[in-house]
Amino acid sequence: MMYSMKKIVLDCLGGDNGLPAMVSGAVTALKQNPELQLVMVGDAEQIKPQVVEFGDRVEIVDTKVNIAMDEHPTTAIRTKTDSSLVLGLEQLKTRNDCGAFVSAGSTGAVLTGGFMKIGRIPGVSRPALCPCMPTLIDGQEFMLLDAGANMDCSAEQLVQFAVMANEYKKALGMEKPRVALLNVGAEETKGNEVVKTAHAMLNKLRDAGMINFVGNIEPDHVFQGDVDIVVADGFWGNVLLKSSEGMVKFIFKSLKQIISSSFSAKIGALFLGGKLKKFKAEKMDKTNATIFLGLKKSVVKMHGNADARKVTSALNYAMTVVDLDLHQRIEPALAQIETVLGENA
Amino acid sequence: MMYSMKKIVLDCLGGDNGLPAMVSGAVTALKQNPELQLVMVGDAEQIKPQVVEFGDRVEIVDTKVNIAMDEHPTTAIRTKTDSSLVLGLEQLKTRNDCGAFVSAGSTGAVLTGGFMKIGRIPGVSRPALCPCMPTLIDGQEFMLLDAGANMDCSAEQLVQFAVMANEYKKALGMEKPRVALLNVGAEETKGNEVVKTAHAMLNKLRDAGMINFVGNIEPDHVFQGDVDIVVADGFWGNVLLKSSEGMVKFIFKSLKQIISSSFSAKIGALFLGGKLKKFKAEKMDKTNATIFLGLKKSVVKMHGNADARKVTSALNYAMTVVDLDLHQRIEPALAQIETVLGENA
Numbered sequence: 001m002m003y004s005m006k007k008i009v010l011d012c013l014g015g016d017n018g019l020p021a022m023v024s025g026a027v028t029a030l031k032q033n034p035e036l037q038l039v040m041v042g043d044a045e046q047i048k049p050q051v052v053e054f055g056d057r058v059e060i061v062d063t064k065v066n067i068a069m070d071e072h073p074t075t076a077i078r079t080k081t082d083s084s085l086v087l088g089l090e091q092l093k094t095r096n097d098c099g100a101f102v103s104a105g106s107t108g109a110v111l112t113g114g115f116m117k118i119g120r121i122p123g124v125s126r127p128a129l130c131p132c133m134p135t136l137i138d139g140q141e142f143m144l145l146d147a148g149a150n151m152d153c154s155a156e157q158l159v160q161f162a163v164m165a166n167e168y169k170k171a172l173g174m175e176k177p178r179v180a181l182l183n184v185g186a187e188e189t190k191g192n193e194v195v196k197t198a199h200a201m202l203n204k205l206r207d208a209g210m211i212n213f214v215g216n217i218e219p220d221h222v223f224q225g226d227v228d229i230v231v232a233d234g235f236w237g238n239v240l241l242k243s244s245e246g247m248v249k250f251i252f253k254s255l256k257q258i259i260s261s262s263f264s265a266k267i268g269a270l271f272l273g274g275k276l277k278k279f280k281a282e283k284m285d286k287t288n289a290t291i292f293l294g295l296k297k298s299v300v301k302m303h304g305n306a307d308a309r310k311v312t313s314a315l316n317y318a319m320t321v322v323d324l325d326l327h328q329r330i331e332p333a334l335a336q337i338e339t340v341l342g343e344n345a
Numbered sequence: 346m347m348y349s350m351k352k353i354v355l356d357c358l359g360g361d362n363g364l365p366a367m368v369s370g371a372v373t374a375l376k377q378n379p380e381l382q383l384v385m386v387g388d389a390e391q392i393k394p395q396v397v398e399f400g401d402r403v404e405i406v407d408t409k410v411n412i413a414m415d416e417h418p419t420t421a422i423r424t425k426t427d428s429s430l431v432l433g434l435e436q437l438k439t440r441n442d443c444g445a446f447v448s449a450g451s452t453g454a455v456l457t458g459g460f461m462k463i464g465r466i467p468g469v470s471r472p473a474l475c476p477c478m479p480t481l482i483d484g485q486e487f488m489l490l491d492a493g494a495n496m497d498c499s500a501e502q503l504v505q506f507a508v509m510a511n512e513y514k515k516a517l518g519m520e521k522p523r524v525a526l527l528n529v530g531a532e533e534t535k536g537n538e539v540v541k542t543a544h545a546m547l548n549k550l551r552d553a554g555m556i557n558f559v560g561n562i563e564p565d566h567v568f569q570g571d572v573d574i575v576v577a578d579g580f581w582g583n584v585l586l587k588s589s590e591g592m593v594k595f596i597f598k599s600l601k602q603i604i605s606s607s608f609s610a611k612i613g614a615l616f617l618g619g620k621l622k623k624f625k626a627e628k629m630d631k632t633n634a635t636i637f638l639g640l641k642k643s644v645v646k647m648h649g650n651a652d653a654r655k656v657t658s659a660l661n662y663a664m665t666v667v668d669l670d671l672h673q674r675i676e677p678a679l680a681q682i683e684t685v686l687g688e689n690a
């Protein structure tokens with residue numbers, strides 16, 4: 001990965017845990033990464049004393065105005081022009097030395113704000129959320145998109161997701177990302193109408209050498225590490241994301257019940273405990289942060305309930321997407337889709 | 346639960362594990378449940394010696410013909426009239442003393458066979474798969490439907506699923522099943538077009554006192570035990586089902602890796618081991634078998650890879666759905682939907 005000198009803008013007011021979690025997570029990230037530079041947007045009086053030690057690696061943009069989790073996104077972005085979210089996005093938009101914006105604010109507000117303030121790369125129909133999810137193979141993840149930003153996607157939009165994700169992974173240094181289409185069966189004839197149409201279009205892009213499309217993938221195979229990108233409508237993608245999260249909670253809560261129910265299980269847990277925690281922290285926090293893929297600059301949305309540890313992890317993630325110049329890659333790639341599908345239609 | 350004297354028909358040839366698994370699972374079930382009576386369809390020469398001890402509790406219908414997992418469903422049902430699947434379904438259809446049919450054959454063949462041979466209850470647009478899934482509350486499950494039989498469902502079809510499941514749960518003795526709609530957000534305004542329309546229709550049925558509709562449920566909340574029925578299009582339902590299964594496999598495989606990686610973890614696992622296995626067997630095998638809800642008689646589909654233990658569990662499940670007389674309940678309930686929605690439209 002190339003090292004970028006660009007700054008990351010952090011919304012210090014958004015999210016359920018507010019400023020303390022944001023600042024504490026940022027301090028840890030600043031200590032861990034000597035090259036990290038931040039523009040922190042929030043209450044300067046509270047932030048300043050905690051970041052004094054980092055000198056000019058940290059800038060502060062002062063505001064006490066927050067967009068609450070339940071505010072109407074469009075209205076909030078339009079009217080609360082002095083909110084941390086809007087001020088932060090404006091830093092990203094107007095400053096060449098800023099390469100990413102990170103917020104735990106409400107999904108609706110962050111997406112709407114990114115859409116309105118940063119804007120789409122020309123040709124992009126709908127930007128998509130694309131979290132990384134864990135696989136059984138250590139160090140290997142898959143990217144799921146769209147994970148919930150767009151409902152009722154057309155086959156054309158699914159194809160755009162595939163191509164955008166492909167360019168993104170290539171920008172991160174992966175040569176031939178394996179692109180799969182989320183479906184309820186492996187065979188081409190399976191699925192609903194949108195997915196069948198998208199499958200045929202992705203086959204054409206593969207034949208034209210544009211992407212390494214490996215076919216359908218069923219939701220119970222995504223965690224095996226066979227693919228790098230899983231394409232889905234935002235509704236199905238969100239179901240995949242959230243039902244996996246729900247199952248994780250279910251199993252770990254059940255394990256707790258089991259452990260507290262017997263003495264020998266408690267002893268077992270003592271020996272296993274640290275390993276389990278490490279597993280949860282390393283593999284299960286992957287989905288915490290994601291860019292909104294298709295915007296002109298990197299807008300990173302993290303979980304609304306992000307605590308300090310997750311803020312640090314989101315900032316580490318943002319360091320990998322700061323200044324990726326996706327604009328230069330995605331615009332021509334999307335144009336190429338039309339050429340290929342037009343020619344072969 | 347009322348005790349039924351009706352017999353269960355078992356397809357002994359379908360499934361990945363074939364006759365040995367079916368017969369072995371059946372023998373255990375016969376030993377566990379003295380009231381269980383079976384009609385076993387398969388190679389009599391192989392089955393007979395193993396069930397002799399059960400006397401006239403077991404009938405055998407002799408055939409060596411199986412429908413393989415990869416055969417085209419409609420063609421296979423039409424042409425292989427002497428297959429265990431078709432012969433078994435005909436037993437169910439023609440005999441008043443048979444109340445359920447159980448098979449591990451390919452989903453396509455079992456559904457098509459059930460549809461063609463047993464037929465839908467009048468008024469049913471599409472029968473649905475409705476497996477039970479575990480929750481954090483012991484002894485409490487939720488039913489997911491449709492779990493994968495129908496793609497591109499309309500809002501009207503989702504509403505039918507809700508009403509059929511409601512009648513099914515009531516037939517099993519539950520007074521006011523809590524019915525929820527699978528969605529990506531809790532608010533009414535969330536989701537895709539189909540789900541928003543279905544939400545409004547389900548509200549009307551609730552207002553008319555027909556069902557206890559509790560609103561939307563997000564996929565990460567389904568395992569908490571707050572609802573009894575989760576309604577979904579077969580595509581989303583299948584994504585929920587399979588991504589949960591995938592996550593279970595992912596976590597348990599990861600736990601194995603963790604355990605084998607260190608000595609102390611191995612010791613921990615020794616103490617915990619039995620409890621974990623019990624948890625997996627009791628909570629995680631729930632989704633193994635499901636009826637195809639909306640047919641005139643109970644057709645039970647179990648996992649294609651069912652082993653003897655799962656066959657026993659599927660037969661125990663079949664004993665709860667044999668002779669439920671769903672026909673008498675579902676037909677008038679579906680007619681009532683039209684009355685309510687027509688009146689309030």
